[in-house]
Amino acid sequence: MRILTPAGTAGVAVVAVTRDEMQAAGAELVLPSGGTWQVANSAVTLARLVVRGQVLDEVLAVPRGDVVELHPHGSPAVLEVLRATFLCQESVSSPAAELLRDAMSPEQFDLAAEQLGYDFEIELARLERLPLDQRDRARQLARERSRVALAHCVPVRVVLIGAQNAGKSALFNRLLLRARALAGPVAGLTRDPIHERTVLAGYPYELVDTAGECGEGEAASVDARAIAVGRALRAGALTILVVDGSAGGLAFDRELAAKASLVVANKADLGDAEWPSWLPCHARISAVQQDAAHLRGVIGGLLRALRNLPPAGPVGGVAALRASDMDRL
Ligand SMILES: Nc1nc2c(ncn2[C@@H]2O[C@H](COP(=O)(O)OP(=O)(O)OP(=O)(O)O)[C@@H](O)[C@H]2O)c(=O)[nH]1
Numbered sequence: 001m002r003i004l005t006p007a008g009t010a011g012v013a014v015v016a017v018t019r020d021e022m023q024a025a026g027a028e029l030v031l032p033s034g035g036t037w038q039v040a041n042s043a044v045t046l047a048r049l050v051v052r053g054q055v056l057d058e059v060l061a062v063p064r065g066d067v068v069e070l071h072p073h074g075s076p077a078v079l080e081v082l083r084a085t086f087l088c089q090e091s092v093s094s095p096a097a098e099l100l101r102d103a104m105s106p107e108q109f110d111l112a113a114e115q116l117g118y119d120f121e122i123e124l125a126r127l128e129r130l131p132l133d134q135r136d137r138a139r140q141l142a143r144e145r146s147r148v149a150l151a152h153c154v155p156v157r158v159v160l161i162g163a164q165n166a167g168k169s170a171l172f173n174r175l176l177l178r179a180r181a182l183a184g185p186v187a188g189l190t191r192d193p194i195h196e197r198t199v200l201a202g203y204p205y206e207l208v209d210t211a212g213e214c215g216e217g218e219a220a221s222v223d224a225r226a227i228a229v230g231r232a233l234r235a236g237a238l239t240i241l242v243v244d245g246s247a248g249g250l251a252f253d254r255e256l257a258a259k260a261s262l263v264v265a266n267k268a269d270l271g272d273a274e275w276p277s278w279l280p281c282h283a284r285i286s287a288v289q290q291d292a293a294h295l296r297g298v299i300g301g302l303l304r305a306l307r308n309l310p311p312a313g314p315v316g317g318v319a320a321l322r323a324s325d326m327d328r329l
């Protein structure tokens with residue numbers, strides 16, 4: 001079986017299965033009439049994909065000579081089942097092949113394609129053979145390439161923090177290009193953290209929207225619990241403090257800012273209140289007025305600079321795509 005659509009979630013996927021693979025898996029395509037669709041049939045048909053008596057999915061069956069193209073639902077879960085059923089032929093023997101298969105962005109894809117041309121084990125052996133004075137330098141360069149390559153592979157958690165109503169959920173939705181979180185003028189709207197993956201400036205992130213802070217003593221017990229859960233997620237993560245720039249910084253923003261990776265002044269469209277001197281400001285934004293591509297560029301660029309990463313894409317030489325391989329350099 002070959003998966004013909006790119007990795008990721010989509011409404012529909014396209015996979016190619018040969019007649020032999022269908023037979024070996026005990027799979028058949030059952031028509032609405034109850035009959036069985038044959039690969040030799042020429043018509044495109046809606047059918048149920050049944051494997052050993054179990055219905056896996058409803059698919060569109062498209063005949064392509066000796067191969068049938070199946071159009072099942074595009075969720076990764078459905079594809080996982082199909083992979084297991086038809087013993088997917090794609091080679092996932094190397095981390096580069098895995099990255100190529102699951103690439104979330106053109107940059108990840110380009111890096112994966114570049115790394116497929118290299119063999120990490122051969123490179124390790126080559127490094128071993130280098131004269132001592134060159135080896136350290138070559139290792140250092142390979143480690144730096146690997147740091148960048150791993151940044152393409154391992155999503156870093158970025159937690160949005162800040163006061164209730166500052167616009168965290170509005171920004172979260174913009175960065176994800178869809179209305180994933182509820183956003184609105186009611187303070188304390190977000191309770192449970194929401195985790196979503198996205199790619200910003202070519203690097204993958206796990207974005208987390210969390211419950212907004214409110215002053216000590218003001219939090220109802222349900223707020224306090226939600227706030228505590230959100231705080232726990234900050235450990236080991238990058239944090240973006242969102243401040244309502246039209247209202248100015250609040251007292252507790254000082255404490256949040258001290259540990260935040262970035263501070264953004266939101267609601268720039270509503271004008272600027274006085275910005276406290278103790279509060280840094282890395283960008284002035286408007287989560288509702290500015291378009292998503294612009295905001296993704298701004299936040300992605302700030303994160304990239306913060307992490308000292310070059311423009312995303314190929315790294316110009318062999319690199320580790322697994323943290324454990326990085327350790328071997
Ligand atoms: N004018 C304007 N309104 C904004 C902007 N960003 C957010 N808002 C509005 O501010 C209100 C609060 O936004 P949310 O994103 O829900 O705020 P939050 O920080 O997630 O709030 P909590 O979930 O309570 O912590 C909503 O009505 C948004 O539409 C902005 O840039 N400009």
Ligand SMILES: [Mg+2]
Pocket residue numbers: 168169170181182183189190209210211212
């Ligand atoms: Mg919110």
